[in-house]
Amino acid sequence: MLTILFDGIAYGMLLFVLACGLAVTLGLMNFANLAHGSFAMAGGYLTVVLTSQWGVPFLLTLPLAFVFSAVLGAILEPTLYRHLYGRSHLDQVLFSIGLVFMSVAAIDYGFGASQQFVRLPEFLMGRIELGGVTIGIYRLFIVIICGALALALHLMLSRTRFGSRLRAAVDDSRVASGLGINVNRVFLLTFAFGSGLAGLGGALGAELLGLDPWFPLKFMIYFLIVVAVGGTATISGPLIAALLLGIADVAGKYYIPQFGAFIIYVVMVAVLLWRPQGLFVRGRR
Amino acid sequence: MSAVKMSGSRIRVAEFLFWLLAVAVMWGFPQHAALWAEIVILALFALSLDLILGYGGIVSLGHAAFFGFGAYAAGLFAIHVSPDPLLGLVAATAGAALLGLLSSVIVLRGSDLTRLMVTLAVGLILFEVANRFSGLTGGADGLPGIFIDPIFGRFEFDLAGVTGGWYSLVVLFLLFVVARRLTRSPFGVGLEAIRDNRLRATAIGIPVNQRLAAIYTIGAAFAGAAGALLTQTTGFASLDVLSFERSADVLLALVLGGTGYLYGGLIGAVIFVLMHDLLSAWTPHYWLFWMGFALVAIVLIGRERLYGGVAGAIARLAPKRGGRA
Numbered sequence: 001m002l003t004i005l006f007d008g009i010a011y012g013m014l015l016f017v018l019a020c021g022l023a024v025t026l027g028l029m030n031f032a033n034l035a036h037g038s039f040a041m042a043g044g045y046l047t048v049v050l051t052s053q054w055g056v057p058f059l060l061t062l063p064l065a066f067v068f069s070a071v072l073g074a075i076l077e078p079t080l081y082r083h084l085y086g087r088s089h090l091d092q093v094l095f096s097i098g099l100v101f102m103s104v105a106a107i108d109y110g111f112g113a114s115q116q117f118v119r120l121p122e123f124l125m126g127r128i129e130l131g132g133v134t135i136g137i138y139r140l141f142i143v144i145i146c147g148a149l150a151l152a153l154h155l156m157l158s159r160t161r162f163g164s165r166l167r168a169a170v171d172d173s174r175v176a177s178g179l180g181i182n183v184n185r186v187f188l189l190t191f192a193f194g195s196g197l198a199g200l201g202g203a204l205g206a207e208l209l210g211l212d213p214w215f216p217l218k219f220m221i222y223f224l225i226v227v228a229v230g231g232t233a234t235i236s237g238p239l240i241a242a243l244l245l246g247i248a249d250v251a252g253k254y255y256i257p258q259f260g261a262f263i264i265y266v267v268m269v270a271v272l273l274w275r276p277q278g279l280f281v282r283g284r285r
Numbered sequence: 286m287s288a289v290k291m292s293g294s295r296i297r298v299a300e301f302l303f304w305l306l307a308v309a310v311m312w313g314f315p316q317h318a319a320l321w322a323e324i325v326i327l328a329l330f331a332l333s334l335d336l337i338l339g340y341g342g343i344v345s346l347g348h349a350a351f352f353g354f355g356a357y358a359a360g361l362f363a364i365h366v367s368p369d370p371l372l373g374l375v376a377a378t379a380g381a382a383l384l385g386l387l388s389s390v391i392v393l394r395g396s397d398l399t400r401l402m403v404t405l406a407v408g409l410i411l412f413e414v415a416n417r418f419s420g421l422t423g424g425a426d427g428l429p430g431i432f433i434d435p436i437f438g439r440f441e442f443d444l445a446g447v448t449g450g451w452y453s454l455v456v457l458f459l460l461f462v463v464a465r466r467l468t469r470s471p472f473g474v475g476l477e478a479i480r481d482n483r484l485r486a487t488a489i490g491i492p493v494n495q496r497l498a499a500i501y502t503i504g505a506a507f508a509g510a511a512g513a514l515l516t517q518t519t520g521f522a523s524l525d526v527l528s529f530e531r532s533a534d535v536l537l538a539l540v541l542g543g544t545g546y547l548y549g550g551l552i553g554a555v556i557f558v559l560m561h562d563l564l565s566a567w568t569p570h571y572w573l574f575w576m577g578f579a580l581v582a583i584v585l586i587g588r589e590r591l592y593g594g595v596a597g598a599i600a601r602l603a604p605k606r607g608g609r610a
């Protein structure tokens with residue numbers, strides 16, 4: 001019971017790291033970036049290649065996956081994404097689905113359609129007993145890393161100068177730029193950072209979620225649920241939504257395997273009927 | 286407003302020629318009937334999405350849900366109830382409409398983003414249902430053993446698909462007339478008002494949610510009819526009728542032809558299927574890449590610029606034909 005709860009938390013934490021970049025993109029630029037999963041996939045595949053072919057230690061590949069996806073985001077933001085900020089949601093959806101398809105086909109071409117596996121180091125495998133609960137060490141590792149990340153993100157947003165600039169730009173980008181904030185630069189940095197987090201999540205999650213060329217499509221719905229249910233105003237909103245989703249999904253698949261796949265949709269519909277604008281919305285608008 | 290109705294109720298020469306061409310192609314090249322049927326079915330599907338997207342302004346990522354529902358409904362109806370094609374078509378259409386009405390309750394709540402999520406989720410749920418209840422649907426193996434009676438007891442579905450082609454074309458034409466009538470009616474004009482400015486539409490007393498639910502239901506019904514046609518003409522239904530790629534395909538087809546005018550879906554379907562045929566012959570495996578590329582390119586060039594350019598060229602070619610292009 002507690003083991004399932006813990007697995008759910010680990011899963012949810014992972015979803016949070018994967019999706020929080022999307023929350024920022026969406027809140028900041030009002031851009032529905034469905035291709036967010038492609039950045040995660042890029043990070044995941046980088047880890048696979050580095051560990052299996054070049055023998056790089058797994059722990060070292062994690063920051064590399066972050067940097068790789070962040071650079072990818074930093075290249076794509078000014079070249080492609082920036083032109084679409086003011087456009088309709090239909091355009092954004094078409095564009096980002098196009099990117100997803102291209103990335104899926106490209107990965108399929110480069111690595112084949114089969115699932116890829118990350119070789120974990122010895123010390124992250126196995127299980128330990130903590131207060132009578134059996135916990136997978138790797139899941140514990142994920143919870144610690146993602147928890148630390150969530151805390152760091154929260155502190156960065158609320159305490160640093162960049163965080164206040166970012167919040168200003170989210171609230172009203174025109175006034176923010178009038179106050180001398182370089183909104184374009186904030187957008188670029190945030191987009192790159194969010195993509196990097198996705199890459200890190202992809203690298204961390206390759207073992208748990210499974211990694212194949214269809215990854216961005218498979219998890220698109222999870223990202224959307226996290227963001228739509230959690231809202232884009234805070235860090236805690238998506239975090240709680242992701243945890244809820246993770247626990248519901250894992251518990252559902254464990255207790256009622258025949259209908260486990262439906263649990264997340266039931267949760268989603270219930271939340272939506274109860275709070276159409278998401279669980280945590282600010283009074284704005 | 287009267288100008289809108291005036292120009293709409295007149296049947297234009299170009300429209301007449303369009304349908305004449307469709308009939309001529311079906312008549313002249315019966316050896317490709319299966320391909321024409323494919324185009325016609327996609328055209329009907331794209332038309333149904335155009336009603337939702339182009340007129341209702343709802344961006345849907347899971348429109349295949351209704352298509353697939355119609356396809357399975359037609360198949361199951363033929364196996365368990367009656368092999369009559371017309372009854373099956375009506376039943377599948379009605380079923381899809383009901384599903385559309387039910388899902389419109391949650392689709393219409395919330396913002397654009399939640400709508401993306403919900404439409405995607407509805408598609409995934411149906412896919413998962415069809416996958417899980419394999420006793421009923423055949424699961425991943427598809428639904429075999431569908432035998433459809435001749436239409437009116439006279440026109441038998443042949444292997445080459447000629448009957449299927451004609452049948453699909455007639456159904457498309459009839460439903461197109463319905464859609465045309467619908468969009469030119471006060472109901473359709475009201476929808477355009479909602480799409481263009483929701484707040485003002487509310488202010489002049491249009492019941493926004495009710496209208497959107499209505500068009501969503503109608504769009505779902507049309508999509509269901511398209512799915513039923515697919516099952517009846519091919520005699521088979523499999524899980525891919527519900528897949529996300531199908532939703533994306535129809536979105537691309539519609540966008541290729543242009544949204545917000547009924548012929549967009551039809552023209553887009555022609556371009557899409559021909560493009561698919563050519564590209565698949567060339568690079569069968571990586572068709573997906575080029576499809577993605579087409580989507581990105583269309584958006585970056587700008588949909589308005591693309592169709593503005595085409596429409597402008599047509600207007601320059603035929604400046605005397607009066608009215609706005």
